[in-house]
Amino acid sequence: MISLKKKILFIVTKSEPGGAQKFVYEQILISKNNFDCFLCTDTEGWLFQAASAHLAGSVLNERIKEVSFSFFFTLCKFIRKYDIDLVVCNSAYAGIYGRLAAVLTGRKSIFVSHGWSSVYQGRGLSGIFNLIENGLSTIGSAILCISNNDYHTALKKIGISKNRLHVIQNKTFSQLSVLKPEFSPDKPLKILTVARLDYPKRVDLALAAFGNYSDVHVYIVGGGSQETALKDQVKNDEILNFTFLGSIENFSSFQDYDLFLLLSDSEGLPMSAIEAMSCGLPLLLSDVGGCEELIANNGVLVKNNIEAIREGLSYCLDNREQFSTASLNLFNERFNLSLHREEYINYYNSVMKKN
Template sequence: MMNRKKSNVLFIVTKSEPGGAQKFVYEQILILEDEFNLFLATDTQGWLFEQSNSRLINWFLDNRIKGISFTYLIELIKFIRKNDINLVVCNSANGGLYGRIAAYILKRKSIYVSHGWSSIYRGKKIAFVFNNIEKLLSSISSSILCISENDFIIARTKIRINLSTVKTIPNKIFPVISNKTLSAKDATNKIIRILTVARLDYPKRLDLLIEAFGNLNNVEVYIVGGGPQEGVLRELVEKNLFNNIFLLGTVSSFSDFGSYDLFVLLSNSEGLPMSAIEAMSCELPLILSDVGGCKELIRNNGILVKNDISSIREGFDECIRNVEKFRAESISLFNEKFNLEVNKQEYINYYHSVLSK
């Protein structure tokens, strides 16, 4: 039953499938369920809905959110008005478009969570057009939440958002339980199991990961995730007879980081990748592309690499030589900056501050 003394908060995200933004929304729901009445708008009864629906007062599921639909906007406005939503928290490009316009029309508060600024990496050659649209939408937002220092820099220098509305809170997650460790001695005497967890779609560079490690001695690569590029990647593996590359497909609520030795995420663009933070919480050394906010996750716990094979392999060799130090630094940095268990009040205070403006 809805508690009328609490504010009503609607989270909106375009897709309910597993992903970084969806994990963010789910864990926000976990920390906020005692503070607010919570609602969700997304496309279908996918992973996010299945994980969170028992904690929600109500929800609005409609596939039209994935396209441009005036009728969807009208229905969203009706939902917000009917459920007396006080704050709309937007977590995707389409969700940010619909959520902020609806909140503005109804004179409700809204937050847009950057998650890597899709106006930059999706816009490509016409990014300036999408940046101008984002600047306009940001002007009707109550607040912009940047999930990394790099996202804040983009907001300031490329999109030119009014900084009085911007708040930066680096992504945080609940720690993943892991009992496995890899020592330097282990690393020289066994097959090194590399893990990546990602949606198989642009801007991720799973093709480069496969080419860098395909049939490399003493290495196995495990790719967790699904997406539009899955068929092409499987063809790449089969065509080149890479017998050490394993595409595991989508694994709901994947948490088995402890069965692996290194975490690698290659991409042309990132915000602050949730899967890399999960790997840190399991003491895994990281190899990350030097893009977006990835450098904020590296502090003597892994290597930033260029998106070319020689740089990736050099980073791999460096990780193996320093595996014990990198493992210890990963968990140390995680607990200091990215552990949601000890930092959840920062988010709670933020939402209350936006509502009180």
């Protein structure tokens, strides 16, 4: 039977667990009843395995992570073969390939910002990367900013035209499966970090601030290039209150912890922090990127120095019950994907209808 639905291709460079991958997976879940969904990524990793049952088709190619003309033409061929209507691009390489392939095949495209790596991770080459991003914005149909901070960065630092930009703050499904147990003052505070252990994340700062800190135990969920060095530091410094749990697919046990910690040199609007909010956890976040949009009397923003981080923890402890209630309320008001899914569906339809 020929489907009469519009067709959306979601493209992301890597299939491993991460914020952009979580975003793509949940977009497929909320879109599958309205559109035929397709996926382009590197391998049969976490994202592909999680999403495969909901896909009308896919293309897997590890050359998406490098400059490859053969992959580019493979992507164009796939778009034509399945008559894709909209290409939704996530991450740097995917953003380049997806927008160029869309314009070459005469399709609409959306680039999802996820924190503007051209600004925050370009380092000495940021100016060049921003010029490239500005040029790509002129050939793509639209840019979806996942935070108000990303929107203002696009306008002021990259110089992207306002009429190309749209903001929908990151949203996710609730992770609350059971009621969160009350905090016990007789047990160490259980602090949770869920993050890929790569730049720009700063688990090293957490170690410096809370290593062997009294009445605190920090649990780290995630893997990455820094994992071995961080574990070696814990072993060499005889730090007893840090536990590395490794990469856990579909981690959802936020309610088993007392506070969520995310220290980083740059962020878009971190999905893991939003998931923690859905379980009523107070937030202790670096004051970078869009993190301030997640704080409304439910946690603390801190500078990336040991004194500020420790003071932030103390303030969270003094207000933990109030912060816990506020986190859950704020999540349902602004970040619950189950309640706000139509924002994305309507946006995709509006872009496909553009002349």
